[in-house]
Amino acid sequence: MNKLLQSVVLFFLIITSCGLAHSQNEERKPLAQILSQVEKRYEVSFSYEAKTIEDITVSPLNSKLSLEQVLQQLRLLTPLEFNIISDRFIAVLPKNKSIQRLEEVVVTNFLTKGISKTNNGAIEVDTKAFNILPGLIEPDVMQIIQNLPGVISVDERISNINVRGGTNDQNLILYEGIRMYQSGHFFGLISAFNPYLSDELRVNKNGTSALFGNGVSSTMIIKNSDEIDSNFNAGVGANLLNADGYAKVALSKKTALQLSARRSLTDILASTTYDAYFDRIFRDSELNASNDLRTVLALDERFLFYDFNAKFLYDINKTSKLRINLLNIYNNLDYNQVFANSDNAVQETRSSLNQVSFGTSATYSKVFKGGINASAQAYYSNYDLDAQNNDISNQQRLTQENKVEDYGLRLDISKNIDNNTVLRGGYQFNEVGVTNFRDVTNPNFTSLIKEIMKTHAFFGETERYSKSRSTYIRLGARINYFEKLKELVIEPRFAFNQKLSDHFRLEVLGELKSQSISQIIDLQQDFFGIEKRRWELANAEDSPLIRSQQISLGISYNMNNLLISLEGYYKNVDDITARSQGFQNQFQFVNDIGSYTVTGLDFLINKRLHNFSSWLSYTLSNNDYKFDTINEGRAFPNTIDLTHVANASLTYNSNDFKLGFGINWHSGRAYTTPSLIQNNNNNNSIIDYNSPNDSRLPSYLRTDISAVYNFKLTKDIKAEIGASVWNIFNRTNIINRYYTLDANDDIIEVDNRSLKFTPNFSFRVNF
Numbered sequence: 001m002n003k004l005l006q007s008v009v010l011f012f013l014i015i016t017s018c019g020l021a022h023s024q025n026e027e028r029k030p031l032a033q034i035l036s037q038v039e040k041r042y043e044v045s046f047s048y049e050a051k052t053i054e055d056i057t058v059s060p061l062n063s064k065l066s067l068e069q070v071l072q073q074l075r076l077l078t079p080l081e082f083n084i085i086s087d088r089f090i091a092v093l094p095k096n097k098s099i100q101r102l103e104e105v106v107v108t109n110f111l112t113k114g115i116s117k118t119n120n121g122a123i124e125v126d127t128k129a130f131n132i133l134p135g136l137i138e139p140d141v142m143q144i145i146q147n148l149p150g151v152i153s154v155d156e157r158i159s160n161i162n163v164r165g166g167t168n169d170q171n172l173i174l175y176e177g178i179r180m181y182q183s184g185h186f187f188g189l190i191s192a193f194n195p196y197l198s199d200e201l202r203v204n205k206n207g208t209s210a211l212f213g214n215g216v217s218s219t220m221i222i223k224n225s226d227e228i229d230s231n232f233n234a235g236v237g238a239n240l241l242n243a244d245g246y247a248k249v250a251l252s253k254k255t256a257l258q259l260s261a262r263r264s265l266t267d268i269l270a271s272t273t274y275d276a277y278f279d280r281i282f283r284d285s286e287l288n289a290s291n292d293l294r295t296v297l298a299l300d301e302r303f304l305f306y307d308f309n310a311k312f313l314y315d316i317n318k319t320s321k322l323r324i325n326l327l328n329i330y331n332n333l334d335y336n337q338v339f340a341n342s343d344n345a346v347q348e349t350r351s352s353l354n355q356v357s358f359g360t361s362a363t364y365s366k367v368f369k370g371g372i373n374a375s376a377q378a379y380y381s382n383y384d385l386d387a388q389n390n391d392i393s394n395q396q397r398l399t400q401e402n403k404v405e406d407y408g409l410r411l412d413i414s415k416n417i418d419n420n421t422v423l424r425g426g427y428q429f430n431e432v433g434v435t436n437f438r439d440v441t442n443p444n445f446t447s448l449i450k451e452i453m454k455t456h457a458f459f460g461e462t463e464r465y466s467k468s469r470s471t472y473i474r475l476g477a478r479i480n481y482f483e484k485l486k487e488l489v490i491e492p493r494f495a496f497n498q499k500l501s502d503h504f505r506l507e508v509l510g511e512l513k514s515q516s517i518s519q520i521i522d523l524q525q526d527f528f529g530i531e532k533r534r535w536e537l538a539n540a541e542d543s544p545l546i547r548s549q550q551i552s553l554g555i556s557y558n559m560n561n562l563l564i565s566l567e568g569y570y571k572n573v574d575d576i577t578a579r580s581q582g583f584q585n586q587f588q589f590v591n592d593i594g595s596y597t598v599t600g601l602d603f604l605i606n607k608r609l610h611n612f613s614s615w616l617s618y619t620l621s622n623n624d625y626k627f628d629t630i631n632e633g634r635a636f637p638n639t640i641d642l643t644h645v646a647n648a649s650l651t652y653n654s655n656d657f658k659l660g661f662g663i664n665w666h667s668g669r670a671y672t673t674p675s676l677i678q679n680n681n682n683n684n685s686i687i688d689y690n691s692p693n694d695s696r697l698p699s700y701l702r703t704d705i706s707a708v709y710n711f712k713l714t715k716d717i718k719a720e721i722g723a724s725v726w727n728i729f730n731r732t733n734i735i736n737r738y739y740t741l742d743a744n745d746d747i748i749e750v751d752n753r754s755l756k757f758t759p760n761f762s763f764r765v766n767f
Contacts, residue, residue, distance in 0.1 A: 013635065017370070020473065028057040034479075035092075042067045043560075047105040049090035049115070050128035051225065088502070104472075106497065106505060107558055107565075111147055111606060112613050112651055114139075119472045120209075120463075120495040121509045121552075123148060125201040131653045134662025135704030137239070137722030137762050141222060142183060142191035149617040149649060151218075154640045154669060155735050156280070156754055159188030160689040162640050163205055163218035164571055165598035165623040167580065169519040169533070170546070172215025175222045176311070176325040178359035179214075181383035181404050181535060184338070185264070185305040186241075186333060187281050189755075192329045192357070192436075196235060196246045197260035197309050199225040206552045206569065207495040207509030210459040210476030211412065211426065216515045216548035216573055224311050224648075226323065228256040237764030240271040256310040267304045267575040269384035276758040277760055278303070283753065295354035302334045319367040324360075331355040348392040358382045371416030384439075385534065394442070401437040404517075404533035406430065420467065424476075425460035432517060434537050451537045453516050454483040461493070470499040482516055485540055486507070489514045503559040507567070508552070515546040520579040532582070542591055544575040554602075573597040578630060581639055584738035585672035586689040587630055594627030596638050611654050619645040637670040637693040658708040668697030671737045674747055685745040697737055703728045713765065722762040730757035 027600050035046045044067065057178025058077050061070055071082045071090070083091040085162035089105060103126070114130030117123055127139040132726045136143055142158045144150050150164045160168045160184070173180040173648050175193060185192050202221040204212075212219050217675045225248070234247040244262035251257055278301075307329045314322040333353040340346055361379035368374065388402040410428040412416040417423060437448045474495040480487050496508040520543075538545045554567030574595040578587055600621030607614055623641035627633065649662035670693035677685050706724035727733075736752035 004708050028059050031056040031058055031726050034061065034074075037061075038067075038070055042070070044088055044090055045105075045108045046082075046086075046090050046092050047108060049126060051229070052092060052094060052229070054128075055231075056080075056615075093220070096297065107556065107563060109561075109606075109608060109613065110563070110741055111604075111615055111649075113143070113653065116686075119497040119507075120205065120474055121207045121497075121507060121554075123203045125203075127195065127198055127200070131657040132651055132660045132706060132708055132712060134649050134660040134725050135706050135724055136660070137706050137708055137760060138195045139198075139290055139723045140191045140195045141193060142199055144609075145201065145203050145220070145607040147563075147649070148203070148205075149604050149618075149619050150569075150600070150621075152619075152642065152644065152645055153664065155752070157184060157188030158191050159184035164569060164595065164600065165638060165640065166217030166548075166571075166573065167519070167640070169517075169535075169580070170215060170217035170548075170573070172212060172219045173222070174212070174220070175327060175359065175360045176224060176323075177363060177377050177404050177408075177410075178325065178327060178379045179381045180357070180359070180380065180405075181610070182329055182355060182357040185307070185329070186266075186303075187331070187355075188275050189280065190241065190305075192307055192401060193222055194244060194246065194260040194262055194307060194309055196237075196244065197224050197258060197311075198222050206511060206550050206571075207474075208511050208513065209474070209477040210461045210491070211424065211455055213428075213459075213478050213480060213491065213513065213550060214430070214455070214515050214517070216513045216546050219259075224258055224309070224325075224633065226313070228254070228313050228315055233767070235764055237762060238265070239722075239762035240269070241277070243267060244574045248388060250766050254315045257315040258309075259311070260309045261306070262308075263306040264304045276756050280753070280755045305329075305331045305677050321363075321365045323363045325362075327357070327359040329355075329357040337516075346393070350390040350392060351388065353383070353387045354764070356382075356384045357419045365486040372413065373415075374413045375411070377408075377410050377412075379406075379408045380410075397439075397441045399437070399439040400593060401435070403435040403437075405433045405464055407432075420465040421465050422471070423460075424462070426458075427648070428455075428457040428459070430455045430457075432537065434517070434535050436534060436536070438758075451539065452484070453537045454576050455479045455516060456483070472497040482538070482545065485516075485538060485545060487545060490543070503557055505556050505558070507554040507556070509554075510551040511549075513548050513550075515548075515665060518543075518546060518577070518580050520577065521582045528545040542593075543577055544593060546573060546575050548573040562606065563606040565604040567602045569598075569600055569602070571600075572596075578627060581625075583639065583692075585692055587692065590630060592627045592630045594625055594630065596623060596625050598623045598638075612652055614650045615648070617647045621645075636691065639670060639693065639695075641670055642666045642668075656710045658706075660706045662704050663700045664700070666700050668699055668734075669736065671695055671697060674739045677741070677747065685741055687739055687741065697734050700735065700754070701731055702726070702733065703731075716767065718766045720762075720766070722760075722764075724760045726758040726760075727755055728757070730754075 039045055056078055060074060074082055079094065083093065104119050105116045106119045110117045112131050112133060114126045124142055130139045133144060134149055135485050146153060151161065151276060153161050161171060162168065163171060173183055183192055184190060200223045204524065228250060229248060230250050232249060236245040242262050242264045246260035249257045310326040312324040316322060318481040337472060338346065338348045359381045361377060363375060363377040365375035377636045383404040389398045408430045412426040414424040430532050431452065433452045433640060435450045457478055457480045459478040461474060463474045465472055476493045478491040491512040491514060493511045498506040500506055516538045516762055517535055520536045521532050535545060550569065552567055552569035554565065556565040565746060572595060575593055576595060578590055578592045598621055600619060603618045603759040605616050623638035624635040626635045633657060645666040647662065647664050652659040670691050672689045673695050673730045674687045675690050676688050704726050705728055708716065708722040710720050733754035734751045735754050738750050740748050742748050
């Protein structure tokens with residue numbers, strides 16, 4: 001009887017509120033605005049994808065309704081379901097759509113809107129809900145994650161992202177299930193993933209799911225939208241570096257196609273942005289002839305890049321889906337120059353560098369009765385880096401190539417035991433082939449090395465909540481067998497999250513991982529000193545399987561839009577090779593096996609007030625090498641060790657205008673100082689160095705700003721103007737230092753400098 005009475009009262013309240021709204025001629029408002037009001041009124045947080053609520057409007061709600069009554073009214077007025085996850089978090093889903101995974105968002109608006117943290121430690125970025133970050137005018141997923149504590153690129157390159165002291169090749173990057181061996185354009189300065197088609201980014205710094213392997217540092221999973229939208233969506237835009245377009249087209253009720261393409265304007269437009277990027281990459285490379293030994297008489301360069309993405313979606317029936325993806329990434333540089341050497345002899349060189357990636361994947365998934373979900377996926381990834389350097393005058397040619405072919409197959413199955421427990425398991429097979437080719441004429445020399453690694457992996461894990469849903473735990477393990485090495489490796493993983501009170505949470509994460517492929521640097525001038533790294537497989541001789549262990553403990557406080565988070569971690573990576581560390585000192589040509597150990601603290605404080613969001617992140621860490629013979633087995637600072645890293649940012653977001661301002665600072669990298677010049681056994685001069693990484697570069701400081709304004713051209717066409725400046729004050733930051741000899745055997749100090757004052761401007765139209 002009481003429930004019937006409550007229902008009747010609720011019905012009349014809804015009718016009354018709707019009547020009042022109409023009688024006062026109040027216009028319907030976007031659901032996003034209504035949810036924001038509800039969040040502030042009842043101190044709750046809604047978790048949803050931006051596309052789920054877009055274009056949905058409702059009338060203002062009666063402020064006298066209870067939270068339960070508000071949710072019931074929203075269920076009646078919208079095609080959505082509002083599931084109460086806890087006393088604070090509410091999930092918003094389309095009706096008749098079940099939650100596919102147990103993990104829940106415990107922190108929304110982590111840094112800014114569109115970035116969330118889940119209870120298993122993962123950071124999720126919803127690019128459609130993303131607002132703005134300082135220096136960014138596009139939702140570039142690889143730039144966004146560098147604002148997270150513990151994530152940085154020591155040389156500003158997308159392709160060299162370092163997570164908690166790890167090298168970039170130790171990051172597992174999956175794009176729609178495709179293993180990526182290239183992540184950047186313009187030799188790593190621009191993300192290779194189209195920011196307007198990529199829908200979701202998921203980052204694990206620790207506590208990675210047992211479903212993923214072969215990356216000892218972090219896991220980055222990038223996905224496009226997986227739902228068929230009957231509405232046509234498209235957009236075109238351009239900035240001072242490239243132009244792009246995308247479209248999402250429903251072919252029928254069951255099929256859809258997503259397309260995106262981007263091409264650089266660098267070969268037809270020499271903008272200020274292009275000049276800054278080109279100067280950053282080529283200033284100290286072999287292709288830059290402006291030095292004491294050579295005088296440039298003429299030069300001509302042509303650089304371009306493009307990428308293309310396509311995704312086909314087919315909902316076979318209510319329980320079965322098929323998804324097919326294609327990806328192509330291309331970079332090309334042609335660089336011709338005429339110069340006079342120290343003897344005033346005229347020489348001409350013609351150089352070219354191509355970097356190409358192609359990937360495809362097909363995934364079939366099916367939901368069975370009894371809460372069983374199964375999927376099968378096959379993928380192929382191809383990466384090819386090749387270069388030619390022709391010395392026309394001396395009739396010499398150098399050709400280099402590094403090629404990776406990766407074939408993969410995986411089977412996944414999961415079972416929902418109840419609302420609080422899920423079991424997952426599966427099998428994965430990979431065959432990776434790596435080819436390294438080198439050919440020199442006059443004198444003639446050719447080298448071709450191809451290696452293949454087959455890997456079998458079985459994995460399983462369970463996720464469970466306590467009945468009160470205050471405790472979450474995930475336990476899992478991955479068993480890998482590497483055929484070539486004949487090694488069986490077991491990798492346990494776990495994630496634990498405990499709600500201590502309404503506002504405090506405790507998190508413990510741990511993992512063991514391994515990796516069979518890494519990048520090496522044999523010579524400083526490989527590929528002209530621009531794209532120096534090349535992939536190589538582990539072997540039983542001088543390149544063992546890399547293994548890592550990591551554990552972290554964190555606590556967070558979240559109340560009244562104030563987030564304070566502190567996380568301590570310990571990370572050890574064994575069996576790395578000296579050739580993969582990019583030494584530019586006495587160990588440049590030495591190969592040795594060793595390890596690095598990182599201990600650190602990640603701190604974050606974030607306060608949101610109305611349309612403003614401000615945060616300060618700080619990382620304190622210590623990262624040391626220890627090799628078997630290098631430095632007589634004694635520990636010394638890692639080449640990418642940054643003891644202090646800090647980021648302070650302020651953003652403003654209204655319906656039409658977004659503004660971001662930020663300051664990035666970190667202590668200098670370690671480098672090795674020279675002592676004197678000696679002659680080796682061949683009577684050639686060499687530099688004698690002091691203890692490895694005995695000095696530090698000056699501190700790095702960069703200030704960025706960005707702004708975006710949205711407006712309507714017509715009722716159905718939206719436009720966006722964006723502007724940004726990277727390094728507002730044009731500060732000269734030294735990000736690397738090494739030494740070489742000139743023709744007179746004098747020591748030359750070479751400083752690699754960061755991007756200078758770099759403006760950018762964009763204009764977009766969305767349909």
